[in-house]
Amino acid sequence: MEDKDIKQNQDNVPEENVGDISQDTVQDQEPAAQEEVQQEDEAVKALEARVAEVNDKYIRLAAEFDNYRRRTARERLDLIATAGEDIIKGMLPVLDDCERALQVLRESEADKAAIEGTELIYNKLMTFLKGRGLSVIEALGRELDTDYHEAVAQLPVQEKKQKNKIVDVIQQGYKLNDKVIRFAKVVVGI
Numbered sequence: 193m194e195d196k197d198i199k200q201n202q203d204n205v206p207e208e209n210v211g212d213i214s215q216d217t218v219q220d221q222e223p224a225a226q227e228e229v230q231q232e233d234e235a236v237k238a239l240e241a242r243v244a245e246v247n248d249k250y251i252r253l254a255a256e257f258d259n260y261r262r263r264t265a266r267e268r269l270d271l272i273a274t275a276g277e278d279i280i281k282g283m284l285p286v287l288d289d290c291e292r293a294l295q296v297l298r299e300s301e302a303d304k305a306a307i308e309g310t311e312l313i314y315n316k317l318m319t320f321l322k323g324r325g326l327s328v329i330e331a332l333g334r335e336l337d338t339d340y341h342e343a344v345a346q347l348p349v350q351e352k353k354q355k356n357k358i359v360d361v362i363q364q365g366y367k368l369n370d371k372v373i374r375f376a377k378v379v380v381g382i
């Protein structure tokens with residue numbers, strides 16, 4: 193009889209209580225599942241951060257390499273453009289001597305053959321140097337430009353047009369591929 197009473201008591205238990213028991217069991221399991229999901233989310237976020245960091249490093253490295261490549265290419269071009277700068281600088285006094293010799297020969301009314309021979313040598317030398325990128329800095333009659341000219345003297349002038357202009361060139365200036373290798377030494381009118 194007792195078995196019957198127990199069975200009747202179980203049948204009399206409302207279903208709500210049975211549901212509560214199963215929800216309690218699920219709720220006990222939920223924190224563990226939530227914790228596991230939370231750990232997975234944290235792991236995913238950590239991996240995403242690591243991927244972003246590695247990607248940033250890669251982009252910076254690629255940009256740095258590109259800058260290095262451009263810089264070395266530019267340096268190589270500059271080196272090629274000015275490779276003979278020292279040699280050409282060493283030849284400038286010879287060029288100056290040729291110009292002085294021509295001036296002296298013309299003033300002294302020397303033999304035509306001497307003048308022509310000196311002009312031939314001077315022209316060949318200038319043609320060779322111009323082919324290597326040398327150019328003369330124009331100065332006479334222009335305004336003083338400190339990027340190209342060096343004023344070594346001032347000379348009083350009567351004409352207002354010649355004030356602050358170059359009235360004489362003491363030593364010719366030269367550029368090599370748009371880089372000044374010797375400033376023109378000039379006299380400026382005041």
